[in-house]
Amino acid sequence: MNRTMFTATNTLSQLQKQMDLISNNLANIDTAGYKRREASFTDLLVQEFRNQPNDALEPANRLTPFQIRQGNGARLGQIQLNLTQGNLKTTDRPLDTAFTAEGQFYRTMVENEDGSADMVLTRNGALYLTPLSDTETMLVNSDGHAILDDNNQAITIAGNVKSFTINQTGLLTAERYDGTSQQVNLGVAIVNKPQFLEQKGANLLGLPENLAALGVTEGEVITDLTGPLRNQIAIQQGVLEQSNVDMSKEMTDLINVQRSFQFHSKTITLADQMLGLVNGIR
Template identity: 65%
Template sequence: MNRTMITATNTLSQLQKQMDIISNNIANIDTNGYKRRDSTFTDLVAQEFRNQPHDRLEQNRLTPFNIRQGTGAKIAQSQIVLSQGSLKTTERSLDTAFTAEGQMFRVLAQNSDGSSAVRLTRNGAFYLSPLSDNETMLVNSDGHPVLDESSRPITFTGKPTNITVSATGTITASMPNGSKQEANLGVVFVKKPQFLEQKGDNLLGFPDNLDALGVTENDIITEMAGPERGGISIKQGALEQSNVEMSKEMTDLINVQRGYQFQSRSITLADQMEGLVNGIR
């Protein structure tokens, strides 16, 4: 395999990853609160060959000294874009939507190994799930418990007849006997979204190697509790749509497919050239 094939193969694998990212964005265009990912490319390490024994022999050269030969390109970063999505009015009391960028709800999700972990989401479609005859829990559309500002599941004693959510994230349940129960929704502000990973079910979480990355959870998010709750901006009776733009994603997909075709063509041409060389007698 010659260098042309190696360079093209390296780039092809990365273009396939970018195609997967774009396809995932398109597949979630109707997912409430979904945030798209954008990927950027960078060159792989290039090799430099000295074509002259001394730099003085390169006098009057306008290009950099020596000969540089690349080895392809790779995805430098795949980052979540937290731009605001459009709001869809539902008039449903348990539907909530953030009207400010970077804010997310906290939910408690189950891992594949049976353990639990705190996850983040912008999907504010909530439901009441009965725990017993006299107790209900606030959950998201996948049944994961919604957490309060103290990271505890939000539960109500009795069967609420009405639910209201304030602009600063205080949920109030009115009971048949006229009493009211309140809880503060757990909300965080994401400062460094590039460190968040998609964990499935439209949930985001922290990477497992935070220590190796040299960051802590507090470097990535800010807990919006206490005085910080005044900055929360929530609208009741509405849901945030995804921030995926179909026209942009389709344009990006076409560009990636063209790049994929060019790299595949490079491999074909390199193979034909080797065939010609091997055929020389």
């Protein structure tokens, strides 16, 4: 009975994590560029108990394993990032953009409390301008983090801008009222191995700190689309990519997880009742 309770308890904690994952997907259903995460389960270590001192005693015609194998529950084996394309929503705003190819992300710089900065990735193409001085502004995302160019430098726009144009390969052209213009390439990277990316808060993704211990390099996980590779970039101006979360699927998964959670909770209750009956035997 104790083993039954341990097995159910181990699985309950993992089911709770899956419910949190589904809840996070549902909470970001209206977040532009959000990519849903999916959980997959694996079995915990299975133990084998030999109930015969000699394997030679095993009947020749037995169809099932001779030993008794008992599991210890299940755990989350992997949380996968689903990079499928989301639907496009037309906004006609010049600084609203959306990738029309899977796996492409803007490079963004996030400043930490200690003054350091980390490079992260975002699929949210809602861009804005924040003033640096009376004559200079910086291109940022909806959270105020700087958008980087193809040299991984923050993009600053000088002068009084009249209009913005962003072409398919991510070339931003700022037309000023005096007739001059400024051009800059938006920093874009493509993700080769999304399983190595971590959530860095909000709608941001980044590399884990133990990347070297995982046996991969940054170049194997993400590739900067610079030089001739910029022809692979696919950006559309005046639209935003919606999240790829399917509410009906998420709700179905949530109901299934809740039923599994109730089943394992009932298992603990029944095991406790059986233990009470055994202890009550005189």
